[in-house]
Amino acid sequence: MKLSRYPSAVIALACSAGFLHADVVTLKDGKKLEGNILSETPTSIRMKYRLTPKIWDEREFQRSEIAEGGILKQKPEEVEILELRKFSPTPDLMTAEKYEQLIQDRLRPFVNRYPGTKEAAEVEEMIKVAQEEKEKVVAGGAKLEGKWLSREEAKAEALNIKAFGIAAALHEKAEAKDYSGALKEFDKLTDPRTGLPASIYYPKTVEEILGVLKSYEGQVNQMISNQPTLQKMREDSTKKLIEPDLSRLNDAIKREKENWKNTFEEERKVTRWFTPYKYDLESLKVLAKTITDEIDRLKAIDLPSITRVNAALAEVMRADAKAATDRAALPKMAEAIVAGETAAATVNPSSREFYRAFFGSYRERYTYFSQTVGAASGQMQPAAAGSAGGSSAIAGTATPTTDDKVAAALAAATAPAQPAAAPAAQPGAAAPAAMPAAQPGAYPQQAGYPQQQAGYPQQQAGYPQGYTQPQAAAPAAAAEEEGMGLMTMIYIVVAVVALVVLGAVLLKKKKK
Template identity: 25%
Template structure:
């Protein structure tokens, strides 16, 4: 009886583990083709495996007899009618393909992370089947990163150049934060969403998109409030149960468990104090830290009352910013520029945007005076 190669080896040499024998690597031709895949012979036999060496006009193929057993077969090249080669880079390309198109508002650093992943793929598979596609992604990412590094932004799937971004900075910055709030809410990151809204609320109440995101924020507040309220209602009972469980333990186990609990409590308290010291309105809630839960519950109630009350007046400070930007970059006289900047000041633009407009207007006014002289 003829045994498959793997079984013959086992009978002669005894048992061995997979780590005892180094697997043979598939043969790679000069053009980069890996001789691994399906080999169809003239007699219609199909061998699934790989060529581990070439012997003159024959291939030595290691193929699967069963899912767990392999054997060797020497096959004349002339007896092979078709080879469907495996593409080892195809699987590795799947996450690379998702790197482009890019989402809105990526930073230059985030672009670099994507570029590094594509570059690593091309280094690993320099002659692979997906080189053309990966190279195209690399070129697109490089172009977009260059735009972002120069001050541009990707918004609504379109790359906005630096000059256009600067002329619309207030609106675009507001939409960046609005998108961050929406994305966090969509993925259940309630704390991230509310912290982003705290920043958005401080600087962009006069933005056209402010009212658009309020329903999302209110939904997050209600969800988080419900979760915190449930945790607080069971807090005392949970603490009593934990104490009773500790008392029922053997002394050594009780001491070990108590040390672990005390250590965790100390970490929670330290985090709470650090966030309060940093004036973080929304502290990190934890079911085992009562004060953090109570603080967030009180803030959630306050915010819900404020945001579900009288709707804030619709504003469009972005339009005012754009108009002022246009005026101070035009041939307008000093009086017209001063009037335009005054309108921007009345539109409740945040200080950093006002300062930018004021400095540009001052520079243009100075240049105009110098030209007149």
């Protein structure tokens, strides 16, 4: 028997079944008490109710204290279904395994406990929806911001899907005031080697993380302010103790420091956002400086331009996913490349270099698709200057106006049909290049990030990571045209050998 992945939740739910019915009593002063009515008399009721979210109290109330119609009794299923309704609609980016866990651990047990109730019928419908959505996920689909993407669409949105998942985890930790955890998630999103800064969720998350940094800054500065007082209080407490209590306290302090130091050293190897220790003033100041520097860095980002560039890149990726088979996607890809490069030309130099690798890769793919799709349909599509297949605004070359560039790009993508010449009729023509990689994997380093590590191959000059530099074509064909053909040379060699053998035989006979 397979055990539930949520054993504690299921056990707690089963053990508390007798307390699940929530009674609500409204007093005449307007105060509402939620809990369980334990007993009733004609003049009073005894109730166990929540004094605070975590503290329960029990007392007797006179009916004269209760408002008219102020006693509302709920059944267990009416209370329990409130939690299940939080899964309708289901969260974004759930895996097939999570759907199965939801069905088996939460929904089906409810139906089994309360068969025949209207709440059970509601949950049965939730099970049906969860099963249907699970099948979509198994087929390669994904739910993003409440919208379902097909397998092909999910592939095109792969970068944004990954970024959305990180942004969601960041938001959850920020809501829980786990500022260090939220910042660690943000570092995943800003690492240029992953390409995630090019996602549409990166600029949105920058705004949220600035609020997190401000809150964390206040928290750490308060710890710095409190440290001298805390340190003095500890020292004063130590002076008042005698053996063996003094030794026990000193040993406890020593162990605490050693444990923090070990954790600190391990965390510093992988993150800037180490766990603060209220007694270590030096590390607190380092953390405060890191927070201040990060705030300054993020404030300097041109978010409107970055937002425009990343939105254009998203359009490029969507068109790229269809360009191999759909000629109509090529104009959209060209237009988005040009729009993105135009916007990227206005950002800071470091970001410009980051985007150059992306757009360079997609320009090469655009050219490849233009040639292959055009050849398949009997049409060739030459790249015009300033178009997506030609010069690049982001590369710092001559930049015509945006309208001119888009027009040129569209012209390149929708050029009039040209008769497709047979390959044999074009001596010396290069064979079609291998399709370039869609997303470069290595990017220029930015301040605050570790240098390139093992496992991240260095980028070839002039070519994005993942794109192999074209090799010079073998000159065999040219050599045959300029001189003697290979087969002719073989025939001559064979004839010479035959003559030598024949001459030797004749000479031998003559001597005899």
